[in-house]
Amino acid sequence: MTGYKRVSGDAIEYEVFARKTRVEPLHQVGSVVAPDADLAMAYARATYDEERWCEMAIVRKDDVIHLWSPGEG
Amino acid sequence: MSLPDLVLSLADNKQMLGLRYAEWATRAPSLEADIAAAAMGLDDLGHSRVLYGCLEPLGADPRGPQRESDPASLSNLAYFDEPWTEWSQFVAANAILDTAFTAMIEACVGGSVEVLQHRLRKMLMEERYHFLHGRSWLRSGIDSGPLDRAWYEAIEWFGPPDGETATLHREGKLSMGPADLRARVEEQLEMKAPRVTIDWKTWDPVRRRSGAGAVDQHTFAMLRGLEEKKYAPPSAAKQAAS
Numbered sequence: 001m002t003g004y005k006r007v008s009g010d011a012i013e014y015e016v017f018a019r020k021t022r023v024e025p026l027h028q029v030g031s032v033v034a035p036d037a038d039l040a041m042a043y044a045r046a047t048y049d050e051e052r053w054c055e056m057a058i059v060r061k062d063d064v065i066h067l068w069s070p071g072e073g
Numbered sequence: 074m075s076l077p078d079l080v081l082s083l084a085d086n087k088q089m090l091g092l093r094y095a096e097w098a099t100r101a102p103s104l105e106a107d108i109a110a111a112a113m114g115l116d117d118l119g120h121s122r123v124l125y126g127c128l129e130p131l132g133a134d135p136r137g138p139q140r141e142s143d144p145a146s147l148s149n150l151a152y153f154d155e156p157w158t159e160w161s162q163f164v165a166a167n168a169i170l171d172t173a174f175t176a177m178i179e180a181c182v183g184g185s186v187e188v189l190q191h192r193l194r195k196m197l198m199e200e201r202y203h204f205l206h207g208r209s210w211l212r213s214g215i216d217s218g219p220l221d222r223a224w225y226e227a228i229e230w231f232g233p234p235d236g237e238t239a240t241l242h243r244e245g246k247l248s249m250g251p252a253d254l255r256a257r258v259e260e261q262l263e264m265k266a267p268r269v270t271i272d273w274k275t276w277d278p279v280r281r282r283s284g285a286g287a288v289d290q291h292t293f294a295m296l297r298g299l300e301e302k303k304y305a306p307p308s309a310a311k312q313a314a315s
Contacts, residue, residue, distance in 0.1 A: 032105050033103070033105060034105060034209075035209070035213065036209055038205040038206075038208060038209040039105075039205065039206060039209035039210070041202065041205050042109055042202045042203075042205045042206035042209070043105040043106075043108070043109055043206075045112075045202045046105075046108050046109040046111075046112035046113070046202065046206075047105065047108050047109075047112075049112060
């Protein structure tokens with residue numbers, strides 16, 4: 001997850017996580033920008049549907065708590 | 074009107090909804106909305122193919138040769154006759170009409186007809202995201218004109234309270250009748266439909282609409298594959314003619 005934010009106004013950035021099989025961990029596949037979680041779910045599914053994911057989840061980027069960032073560790 | 078007529082109407086409307094969605098794939102208010110329009114368009118075009126494929130197993134395919142020449146032979150709602158010029162038309166179709174079609178698919182999946190129970194179930198999973206998209210945009214506020222029109226056409230499409238849809242429900246082929254379908258859409262969208270007065274005497278039970286009219290010529294030609302011939306090189310045209 002980069003520090004770059006592409007949101008303005010009421011839009012919220014959501015990180016999108018997915019995995020193809022149960023044995024692999026969720027990993028970040030991208031992000032979407034939407035005014036609410038419902039629309040973010042619809043956008044995430046539409047944007048990142050090219051793979052046969054067995055799980056997909058979204059997280060508000062603002063809710064991620066950084067312990068440290070690149071260059072700070 | 075019969076169950077195959079109803080499934081054909083669902084298929085024709087899904088096809089037109091998919092096409093109209095796709096027309097907005099580069100005109101929506103954000104890149105994400107563009108992609109969603111394209112994805113939902115593909116979904117609905119795929120759903121229409123599955124629905125057309127159900128007609129033969131249902132026993133009587135109501136499609137006749139006039140579908141090649143007469144756009145009025147398609148059973149689509151008037152809402153899809155012309156391309157949408159405003160985003161609010163897209164949102165009203167997405168929120169109200171797409172949800173209305175999904176309610177009918179739920180009624181088919183919950184009914185007693187095996188081919189519909191099995192083949193339409195997967196659509197409900199994909200439609201969940203259409204619903205989230207439509208409801209969220211609807212909540213952001215749109216013009217009342219397209220919204221009222223979409224509600225009117227959805228209620229009209231469900232059919233009269235004592236018509237064939239109600240009969241199919243009584244026979245168990247559909248798990249919901251017209252009033253249940255309307256209530257289902259209201260419940261999903263957490264809003265009441267506007268009060269509408271429909272003159273059922275002028276309602277066409279095959280096309281499931283009252284108004285005359287048909288899909289525009291450009292779209293009809295595209296559906297028949299005629300538009301792509303305009304771009305074929307002259308040699309290909311000669312070969313096709315010989």
